[in-house]
Amino acid sequence: MNSLTRIKLSIMMFLEFFIWGAWFVTLGTYLLSNLETSATQVGMAFLTQSIGAIAAPFIVGLIADKFFPAQRILGILHLIGAVLLWQASVVTDFDSFYPYILVYMIIYMPTLALVNSISFRQMQNPSREFPPIRVLGTLGWVVAGVTIGWLNWEQNGELGMTFKMAAAASLILGLFSFTLPSTPPVKKGEKTSLADLMGLDAIGILKNRSYLLFFLSSVAICVPLSFYYGFTNPFLNEIGMESAAGKQSLGQISELLFMVLMPLFFVRLGVKKMLAIGMLAWVLRYVLFAYGNVDSGYWMLIGGIVLHGICYDFFFVTGQIYTDNLAGERFKSSAQGLITLATYGVGMLIGSMLSGVIVDAYQTPEGHAWTTIWLIPAAIAGAVLLLFILLFKDRNNQPAISPLAQEHDKNAAITSLP
Known part of the structure; x- marks a missing residue:
C-alpha cells in the first residue's frame, strides 16, 4: 500500500x-x-x-x-x-x-x-x-x-x-x-439470502453449549452497557464534573492500551478468565459510579471511566476472538455478524428501553438518585457474571494461540473499537 x-x-x-x-x-x-x-x-x-x-x-x-x-x-x-x-x-x-x-x-x-x-x-x-x-x-x-x-x-x-x-x-x-x-462490489450478480445478511447461516455454532452460554451472556451484559452509553455523561454533568466529555475520552485511551496488551492476556489467562474479568469490571465500574463524587470520591469516577478498556476489550473483543476460533473458515464473517446483531441489536435495544425507565423512576427534586440507579446495572452485571462462572466451560480446550494467530486476533479485535 x-x-x-x-x-x-x-x-x-x-x-x-x-x-x-x-x-x-x-x-x-x-x-x-x-x-x-x-x-x-x-x-x-x-x-x-x-x-x-x-x-x-x-x-x-x-x-x-x-x-x-x-x-x-x-x-x-x-x-x-x-x-x-x-x-x-x-x-x-x-x-x-x-x-x-x-x-x-x-x-x-x-x-x-x-x-x-x-x-x-x-x-x-x-x-x-x-x-x-x-x-x-x-x-x-x-x-x-x-x-x-x-x-x-x-x-x-x-x-x-x-x-x-x-x-x-x-x-x-x-x-x-x-x-x-x-472499492467495487465483490458479490455482483450473486444471490444473497436473508440468512446470509443476518449471519443466520452460522447459527449452528449455538449447538455448542458453552458458546450458547457466552452468546446469551453477551446479550444480557449489553443491558448494563446501555446505562453507560446513555447516562454516564448526564450523570457526570449533574454531579458537577467539569469537561465531562473530555474526561470520558480516558475510556477510549484505556481501551487502546488494553487492546495492545490483549494477545499477552489471552495466552496467559484463556477465554473463561478473560470473559469473567471483563464482566467483573462492569460490576466494579458501576459500584465506583454509585459511590463516587466530585470531591473525595473523584478518583472513583475517573476509575470507573478508565475501566472501559477492560470492560470492553476483555469481554467483547475476547468474545469476537472466541467466536472466530469456533466458527470455522466458512462461517467466520457470518458468525461475527450474528454476535453483532445479538449485542448491538437485541441486547442494546433491551438495555436502552430499560435504562431510561429506571433513570426516570429514580428522579428526585434535586436531580436523580444516582447511587441507586448505578447499583441496578451493577447487580445485573453481577448476576450475569455469577451464572457465567458457574456454568461456562470451554469444552474445546484450545491451546495457547501462536504468535501468528495472536497478530490475526489483534487485528480482528482492533476492527471493533468504538
Missing part, C-alpha cells in the same frame, strides 16, 4: 469516528438539558443505534456488496448524514428531533462496515497494515471529546453545537470519500 493511500485511509478513519464521538457521548445530556426530555426518551434516542445495527447488514449486503463501489456509497451516506445532523441541531423538541436521529443512525451504522471494507481491500497484509490506520479512529473519538470539553459546551448549555460540528465533519468526509481508492 503506497503512502498516499495510507494517508487517505487514516483521514477517513479519523473522521468516521470523530463524527460519532462528536455527538453520541453527550447526547443524553443534550436531551435532558436542552430539549428537557425524560430519561425514557433518552433511552429511545440511544435505541436508534440498535435499529441501525440491525439495518446495517441489509444496506451493506444488498447495496455495497452487490451494486455500487463502497467509497461512493460511503460518500453519499455521509452527505445525507450531514444534512440530518444539522437539522437535528436546530429543532427544539424531542418529537421533531427523533426522526432525524433515527434515520441518521440507520444510514451511519453501515458506514462502520464500509470504512473497514475500503481499508482491507487496499491491503496486502491486513494484520500488519490495518491496526495503525484503525487507531486513527479511536484518536478521532478522543479528539471529539476533548474538543467538547475544551470549548465548555456542556457547562454553557451549547451542546447543539456538537451536532453542527459532526455535520461539518460528515460533509467533509462525504466529499473526501469520492477521492478514496476504488
